[in-house]
Amino acid sequence: MLIIWGKTHVRKNIGYAADFCPICRGPQVFKLIRVGLASHVYYITSGDGELVSHDRECQQCKTLLNANPDGYLTLSKKKQSLAELMKTTFPSLPEVYKDRLDLEEKVMKTPALLTPQERAIMIRTPFHLLSPLVEMRIGQTHLDTGISLALLGSFFLVTIVPVLLTKILPFDEAIIFLACAIIALLVIGWQLLTAGSRYVKRRIIPVLGPNLKPLRPTESELKSALAELKADQKKMATRLKIADLQKYF
Ligand SMILES: [Zn+2]
Missing domain, CATH: 1.20.120 (Four Helix Bundle (Hemerythrin (Met), subunit A))
Structure with a gap:
């Protein structure tokens, strides 16, 4: 009998946070995803696997970017409004991204x-x-x-x-x-x-x-x-x- 086994990527949603999206050119709601590498038998895995990386997916344009979950104050289990998530997960976003936000304003206006x-x-x-x-x-x-x-x-x-x-x-x-x-x-x-x-x-x-x-x-x-x-x-x-x-x- 042929047994199909090996390693496969397991993607798990770990919460939501506000962050800057370079495609939308501004702050957006992001879904944080843990990417693990787990053993599988017939593509059925157990557990989340060994940590490979974290991704963040913009909920507006669906672009995937690298993420560092430790950079947020906390992660929200629920998808909330951008204003709410900025308050709870990344209140310093306007200061952290000030130069980029200024540049984006230049792109849009002048x-x-x-x-x-x-x-x-x-x-x-x-x-x-x-x-x-x-x-x-x-x-x-x-x-x-x-x-x-x-x-x-x-x-x-x-x-x-x-x-x-x-x-x-x-x-x-x-x-x-x-x-x-x-x-x-x-x-x-x-x-x-x-x-x-x-x-x-x-x-x-x-x-x-x-x-x-x-x-x-x-x-x-x-x-x-x-x-x-x-x-x-x-x-x-x-x-x-x-x-x-x-x-x-
Ligand atoms: Zn976006």
């Missing part, structure tokens, strides 16, 4: 006054912050709408469609079935290959677009941000279409 260095950093940073989401997504198996529809269509392509076609086409039943099966495999393969691009368009562009909107980056600035990701061999570099992003500016 972007023309940004120095070239500030502008370059503010354009490149969100690409690097959102890239890990794409890496994580592509590294996992997900049945999105495209793949689900391809599987459903393929089921009909190898069951009902060959039966109907044999009645109207002058070919052997086996050839028709083989042709339908090849088409089904090609459709599924195409949907699997383009799943990453669909994820970027559905999940990353709607977050990155509004983030960059105040800066109105030029095509060359966007291309150089993507070139940096490409140099780091990040999957987002080849799956993000600049034209999709420019619709927001």
Whole structure:
């Protein structure tokens, strides 16, 4: 009998806190997540596993960032309003992030006054912050709408469609079935290959677009941000279409 075992990541929600979100450009409510590495048998784990890291997930834009739970006064078990969480978990946020909040105000109100260095950093940073989401997504198996529809269509392509076609086409039943099966495999393969691009368009562009909107980056600035990701061999570099992003500016 084949026993599937090994180590797997276990993600556990440990509470909520207020913190700064560089994608939303301001304070937001975050969910704190403990990431552990636990032994599994048939992907069933016991316990939270050995601590690997902590993540914080912005509840507005769903971006995942590194977290240090010790940096908060406390964590709230319940998801509360931003004002409430700022009071209880991170009352010094305005002082701690003062320089960044001032810079964000400049981005929103007077972007023309940004120095070239500030502008370059503010354009490149969100690409690097959102890239890990794409890496994580592509590294996992997900049945999105495209793949689900391809599987459903393929089921009909190898069951009902060959039966109907044999009645109207002058070919052997086996050839028709083989042709339908090849088409089904090609459709599924195409949907699997383009799943990453669909994820970027559905999940990353709607977050990155509004983030960059105040800066109105030029095509060359966007291309150089993507070139940096490409140099780091990040999957987002080849799956993000600049034209999709420019619709927001
Ligand atoms: Zn956010």
